[in-house]
Amino acid sequence: MDRRDVLKLGAVATLGGSGCAGLLSNPSAVGASELDGFLSSLDGAMASISGGQFFDTFLPAQKSPALAARAEHGEALAKKTLRSLLLVGTLQELPPEHLAHEGVQQRLRESMGEFDDAMFGMTSMLEQLSPTDRAELSAALKEDPQLGMKVMSGVDEQAATFGVSLKQRTRLRALSTQACSRLRQSPDLLIAEYTGKMHKVAARHGGRSEAQRAAAASIGSALLWQSQPPDGEAVGGSEGLTPPPPPPPQTDVNETRGSALPAPQDAAPERRGPRASHVLLTTGGIALGLTAVSVGLGFATASSGFGVFLFTLGAILGVTGLLVLIIGLILLAVGK
Amino acid sequence: MIRTPIAITGQGAVCALGIGLDAIWAELAAGRDGIGVIERFSTQRFGTHLGGMVPLPGTVGIDDALTTRAICVKYAVLAGQEALTRAEVPMHAPRRIALVLGTSMGSHLGGLHEASAEVAAALGIEGPVITISTACASSTNALGVGRDLLDDGRADVVLAGGADVLCPEIFAGFHALGLLSAGKCTPFSEGLGTTLGEGAGFLVLERAPEAKTRGAPFLACLSGYGLSADGYHATSPEPTGAGVARALRSTLDDAGLAAADVGYVNAHGTGTAANDPAEWRAITEVLGDQVPVSSTKSYLAHAQGAAGVLELICTLLAMEHGQVLPTLHFTKPRRQGPVDPIAQDRPRPLVFAHALSTNSAFGGANAAVAISRAVTPRRASPKRPIFISGVSSLVPSKEESRGEGLKRLIPTADTRNLDPSSIDLSTAIAQALHDAGLTLSGVARERTGLFVGTTNASPASWEEFRASVRERGIERASAPAFTRLVLNAASGVASRLLGLRGPTTTLTTGAGSGLLAAVLAAIYLESRADADRLVVAAVDELDAQRPTQGEGAASLVLTTFANESTIRLARWAVAARTHSTKPSPPSPQQGRGSG
Incomplete structure (x- = not known):
């Protein structure tokens, strides 16, 4: 495969291949009267990601069953991740008062399942890289230490073309620099460190109710509670305003490493709601050392209850997704 | 051009x-x-x-x-x-x-x-x-x-x-x-x-x-x-x-x-x-x-x-x-x-x-x-050849108190309120100018500049400042010591004592600061018309926090004038920060650089 094609793939994938991003280039300036139109544009961009074909162009026509299965899985995961990234990244930039808008909240609620799939799918994909994949990754980076940055440079160029906001592109640049720098030192170590940390934190801070309480305590505001319906189940929990239980016991990372989806320890399945999205609330923030910042944002958006959620999800998907994107594209670039 | x-x-x-x-x-x-x-x-x-x-x-x-x-x-x-x-x-x-x-x-x-x-x-x-x-x-x-x-x-x-x-x-x-x-x-x-x-x-x-x-x-x-x-x-x-x-x-x-x-x-x-x-x-x-x-x-x-x-x-x-x-x-x-x-x-x-x-x-x-x-x-001014006309190096000696060397070269220098970095730097520069046979006066002072490389501001001045805060409170911190905490304090003293009023800068890159100062001086002097000479100097002072490092000062006089005792500075380079496994191809302009 031509390297340029690989870059294009990355760009197309990251941006959803839509060109709709131009409409979303400056979410922070969206006024109240423009919000519905803005959300329609966002839906359009999300739909174009769903309808895109990212892998077919770049894979051989005659695929082995194993490669075909892998490509199918990869494409599905890529779409979920990109949709999640686009949604979270874009909504995160909206003025805080718009986060309480029903249309925004509805889109977030409906996407929670996809968020989970993206999050854990990405982590799982990192873990499942075979020793051969990892060796080839190391070899490729040794041969051309700038390969990761070349991939991301192409992505950034396309981002500029599509009118992605400067804030998002600056963030992409910062994350890319960090990820590529670490990746260049040791892909194995970075992947192991990241996935290990993910499991450890997910196991320790998995409860939605715990996340709610932590946010409420930090915010110290009645706003969060005001946003809950009387039965306390607005965001999927069913514990209402009961006092918080004792913190869950610490979990040894070795116990959870390698398991597909570590179960939160402080909530029974039936009380966790339909999906495990809540794990992200604290996982993302703690894994990235962003708890304080996310609480700050949570304060700003307390009335919607989604402040912490948006920030941590965006951050963690940003890093994991980026890591997978870079690794995947590097492997594609070297003909894997 | x-x-x-x-x-x-x-x-x-x-x-x-x-x-x-x-x-x-x-x-x-x-x-x-x-x-x-x-x-x-x-x-x-x-x-x-x-x-x-x-x-x-x-x-x-x-x-x-x-x-x-x-x-x-x-x-x-x-x-x-x-x-x-x-x-x-x-x-x-x-x-x-x-x-x-x-x-x-x-x-x-x-x-x-x-x-x-x-x-x-x-x-x-x-x-x-x-x-x-x-x-x-x-x-x-x-x-x-x-x-x-x-x-x-x-x-x-x-x-x-x-x-x-x-x-x-x-x-x-x-x-x-x-x-x-x-x-x-x-x-x-x-x-x-x-x-x-x-x-x-x-x-x-x-x-x-x-x-x-x-x-x-x-x-x-x-x-x-x-x-x-x-x-x-x-x-x-x-x-x-x-x-x-x-x-x-x-x-x-x-x-x-x-x-x-x-x-x-x-x-x-x-x-x-x-x-x-x-x-x-x-x-x-x-x-x-x-x-x-x-x-x-x-x-x-x-x-x-x-x-x-x-x-x-x-x-x-x-x-x-x-x-x-x-x-x-x-x-x-x-x-x-x-x-x-x-x-x-x-x-x-x-x-x-x-x-x-x-x-x-x-x-x-x-x-x-x-x-x-x-x-x-x-x-563009035509590129001028660069020569070294004077050199000096100085390692503080136990036999001679600091400042004596400077007093010999500049009898009017008042060293009472100077920190060791300033004294050593000024002494080394004075020696280099002496080695070059230069006595600056009039316009020559304005056309002679100073580029200095160093690692830290004077540790002695920093300690003096901190001691004043400890003893008198932060609201009565020592003003004289504070003025010496900037990295270019020593070069300011040297400029004053030696009348160097041309282009000046102070930089640091750690251990290679002095050499980098020489490179930047050469680049400047080669292409600019506002200076005829640049004195390049490096200085560092003993720091109790970094006991493995020594101290001393050194200086070169770069000039655009050649005579029988000058040495041509022919090539220079600025290295990248890190080394990749594959060296990047040199650009055409890098031809002169060889380290």
Whole structure:
């Protein structure tokens, strides 16, 4: 495969291949009267990601069953991740008062399942890289230490073309620099460190109710509670305003490493709601050392209850997704 | 012969007005300043409580050098990321991107070069990393050094600018010097004193043709720059403004501009009794008294080493909107002040083709830059051969007390208030000049400059400052010791004692600082017409915190005049920060460099 094609793939994938991003280039300036139109544009961009074909162009026509299965899985995961990234990244930039808008909240609620799939799918994909994949990754980076940055440079160029906001592109640049720098030192170590940390934190801070309480305590505001319906189940929990239980016991990372989806320890399945999205609330923030910042944002958006959620999800998907994107594209670039 | 124009293709900033250019311009346009009561540390013991602090969450409560450094790096990374993104700089050729970071932080920050290396790593920059530290002129000086790196083919993209943090020690030092204003600073207006601030700003510089080829945005042209030394006093500018005037003339000459071409001057304008009149005299002497002059410190406060680049960025933002920035809070003009200080509360519509921005600093270092709205071809002086005409090295001896050597060479030198770094540096330079057979006088002093490489400001002065705080309280910190905490304090002393009033800079890259100073001096001298000689020197003083390091000083005299005893300096190079497994191919301009 031509390297340029690989870059294009990355760009197309990251941006959803839509060109709709131009409409979303400056979410922070969206006024109240423009919000519905803005959300329609966002839906359009999300739909174009769903309808895109990212892998077919770049894979051989005659695929082995194993490669075909892998490509199918990869494409599905890529779409979920990109949709999640686009949604979270874009909504995160909206003025805080718009986060309480029903249309925004509805889109977030409906996407929670996809968020989970993206999050854990990405982590799982990192873990499942075979020793051969990892060796080839190391070899490729040794041969051309700038390969990761070349991939991301192409992505950034396309981002500029599509009118992605400067804030998002600056963030992409910062994350890319960090990820590529670490990746260049040791892909194995970075992947192991990241996935290990993910499991450890997910196991320790998995409860939605715990996340709610932590946010409420930090915010110290009645706003969060005001946003809950009387039965306390607005965001999927069913514990209402009961006092918080004792913190869950610490979990040894070795116990959870390698398991597909570590179960939160402080909530029974039936009380966790339909999906495990809540794990992200604290996982993302703690894994990235962003708890304080996310609480700050949570304060700003307390009335919607989604402040912490948006920030941590965006951050963690940003890093994991980026890591997978870079690794995947590097492997594609070297003909894997 | 025409020199390749240098384009400014991106900019990024964090300052008291906000984080990012959009936020900053909104405040500038509305005429709102960023000065307020300092909340990060207690100012209870001081007579003033105002500062221009960056409104960045998580920076409250700093109380140690490590945290100060972390904040400084954070500011720099934020500004650098914005600049690189706005310039659409490709991410995949980091070894051809250089970082030139100016900061006035001295001992407050630990190893300055280490902080710069952290910034470079966070931004993915792997080309040369240079830290310029000429106090409040640092970032303006850094822009000039960045320009030289591009001119000499040492990089394809340069991220140049500065970063500084306001910490209690710096606030206490300025307070002890009596330089702080009780209210918001009002440059050129009644009400003396300055207000300190902080922030970071960077410009992306590229050779204009290459920038155009890759489709980079074009903001303006960095058409020239100039440096000079007052050689007068540790903190006060030369009252006649002669030092600033030399920097301005040098800038005009470098840019190929006439005085009448300049449509606006963004002055250093600190608001102090010593700076403003001296600066105005210099502007009047070089540009006449009709040019509009304003000081952006009335918006941002004095962001120390980052002041120059932040003020230039504000000027560029205003230029983009066809405006110039006012001097806010102006009430009643002082006797020696601009005829037109743009005394209003909003930017003034004014389209100009060329503008100057100037800064002056402790240690008597001055720097100025010229920007032009359009690509401005520059007249090139023929490249001149460089020779070494004098050398010296000095290792402090136990047999001879410090300063005796200096007294032998300069009998009038008063060494009583000098720290070991200043004495050793001055002695080494005096020996090198003696070795070269030079006695400087008259115009020769103005055409002889000083480039210094060092690792740290004097540890002895730092200890003296800390002891004064311990014994008397921070509100009575030692003012003399404080003035010696900037990295260029020793070079300021040497300039004064030896009459070196030409271009001056002080830089650090750690162990290679002296050699890098020699390289930058050679690049400067080779292509500029405003100096005939540059003295290059390196100095470091024994530091109890770093017992494995030694101390001493060394100096070279570089000259454009050859005689039978001079040695040709034929080649030089600037190494990239890290080594990849595959060396990048040399650019055509790198042919001369061999280490």
